[in-house]
Amino acid sequence: MATWIKETDSAIYLMEGGYYLERIFKKPRANGEKELNIRPMHEWFKRADAPGGMVVAVGVPGPEPQPKPGTGHEGGGSGGMPKPQVTFIPAHPSNYRARREGFKINTIVFHNTVAPVQSAINTFQSSTSQVSAHYIIDRSGEIIQMVQDDYCAFHAGNKDVNDRSIGVEHEATPAQKGFTPAQEKSSITLIRFLLDAYGIPKANLVTHRSVRATQCPSLIFGTDSEFQQWVMRNF
Incomplete structure (x- = not known):
């Protein structure tokens, strides 16, 4: 099915049929203008089904497009909590597995990048790196999603953990x-x-170093004790 682009007051969407595949939110500026990170759009036009048309619905009343089921953009879990705004920049397909082989998501692994965010993005988009993560949160607070939740990202250096974690x-x-x-x-x-969303107990929110011999995420939390105190305060 062909894709197309839709612009609304709040975002630009890559659409397929009546659902969106990817979304880029507009960020308000102090002067009333809105800014847009266009990096993800570069990937839209590399697709085999690259968009060939656009609908502009700025200033037009109506609901925002809804995500296509199975794309990893759905919001709301058992408690109905909405998914925060994310910018989707896809990792290279060789750096994740587009299935979880029947494993249920039951763990979240906390990492730090070591390098600036663009370097991490470049690594995850490299065809030879064999590494990725589902999300990167940059210093400004922007959440970048690079692998769909229901795909297995290669982030933990441990296949058993990768199969079950984000x-x-x-x-x-x-x-x-x-x-x-x-x-x-x-x-x-x-x-x-x-x-x-996945009914994960907070005891299964873990650091990278707890599942593999590494210092990560020592640039955020020097010890796992500090990390656990943060978990107890916030979740």
Whole structure:
């Protein structure tokens, strides 16, 4: 089925039929204008079914488009918590498995990137890296989704964990350690949604170093004790 683009007051959508496949939110500016991160749109036009038309519905009353079932954009879990705004920038298909082989999502793995966010994006989009994560949260608080929730991202270095988990990266470098306030707020919002959506107990919110021999996420939390205190305060 052919794809097309729809613009509304709040976002631009990559549409297929009556549902959206991907969405880019507009961010309000102080002067009343809105800005848009167009990086994900580059990928839209690389698709075999690249969009060939566009509908502009700015200023037109009506509901926002709904996500196509199975795309990983659906909001609301058992408690009906809405999914936070995300920018979808797809990882290279060689860096994830487009199925979970029957495994249920029951774990969230907390990571830090070590390098700036664009470097992490480039790595996840490389055809040779064999690594990805479902989400990256940058220093500004923007949530970037690179792998659909129902796909298996290669983030933990442990197949058993990858099969059952969602990986959440946080931009941090040796020169920029710890959360920014906006980043922490987005992290809490996203993780609360994921816990709710998949019925994950907070005991299964873990650090990367707890499932593999690594220092990650030492640029955010120096010890797992600090991480667990943060978990207890926020979830």
